[in-house]
């Protein structure tokens with residue numbers, strides 16, 4: 001972005017104070033990121049006074065758009081009563097009831113603060129419940145930033161995992177096995193060989209962190225069948241897909257019941273809140289009901305709960321948003337036809353891949369032309385559109401995007417892809 005002197009200055013200062021100048025790596029857009037000072041509806045506003053249509057939505061949580069009034073009102077109302085007690089609160093019952101009613105696979109939930117915590121605890125629970133040591137994840141599947149899931153994708157399913165980050169012990173990730181997404185043959189051969197050591201398979205039912213990459217028809221059903229046959233718990237990481245692909249998440253959309261579900265992002269209405277849940281028998285292994293320890297100072301904090309309850313009530317009251325969002329991304333997709341790449345969407349999740357056909361897995365997604373993506377991304381930014389700054393991060397539309405926003409996005413896609 002040109003002429004963004006304030007953002008440039010902030011970044012120069014920030015780099016002295018924080019590693020890479022940021023609080024999370026993807027934000028370190030080069031040569032410098034724009035700094036945001038306000039969000040409202042479908043828009044964000046930068047420190048340099050630029051208004052942008054936001055198709056990042058904070059990487060997933062903001063399906064209602066920025067500063068959604070009912071959510072904001074609930075936060076303000078909760079503030080009056082103080083914001084942290086360290087005791088149970090009535091609001092956690094309200095939110096638990098909503099999540100359980102919306103997800104037939106969930107009979108009990110535990111609230112945590114981040115999605116990373118939710119997947120970490122879900123994996124520990126699976127190990128504690130089954131008494132087995134290993135997990136299976138899909139290549140390119142993202143489940144947060146803790147040790148056991150930071151395993152470089154690309155290794156074959158029989159190869160032991162290599163750490164994806166310095167500081168992660170190979171002793172830990174050797175318990176993380178990988179299979180390509182959409183590939184049941186690799187899964188079968190892995191579990192036939194080593195299934196007895198595997199406590200759980202964790203996957204994003206729709207891969208949101210390399211795409212979206214969609215499940216082939218029947219894939220999730222097959223995964224359910226194979227894991228059940230080998231007494232492997234199935235963990236659906238619905239931190240993105242929960243309330244994003246519809247009420248009830250991907251498990252409802254595709255009709256597959258996992259054993260454990262992780263939720264995050266949307267369920268906090270934009271404040272930090274995540275959860276994991278499953279049937280009573282499994283969940284009662286969590287402390288203090290059972291032997292698997294999990295705890296947190298900020299877990300179930302009243303502000304996040306107030307925001308989450310308000311957001312989910314708003315979503316329920318405006319259910320038609322899902323079909324409207326689906327139509328909107330169809331319109332955007334039409335404008336991308338014949339542009340030498342492939343447009344992939346599911347409801348309000350969408351992406352243009354600089355690759356001739358839609359990727360089915362991580363290896364294929366990685367073949368996309370990231371140089372072309374970057375040039376396209378910059379052109380879109382010049383047109384006042386903020387897309388997540390990576391070929392591999394899903395774009396998100398919100399209920400606050402108007403018809404004219406969608407028209408503008410469509411014509412911008414058409415012209416920036418032609419250029």
Ligand SMILES: *Cc1c(COP(=O)(O)O)cnc(C)c1O
Pocket residue numbers: 113114115116117119142143144145204208209237238239240264265274
């Ligand atoms: C964002 C994400 C996480 C991690 O959630 P945080 O709140 O960032 O810790 C885990 N799983 C998936 C699928 C995600 O998209």
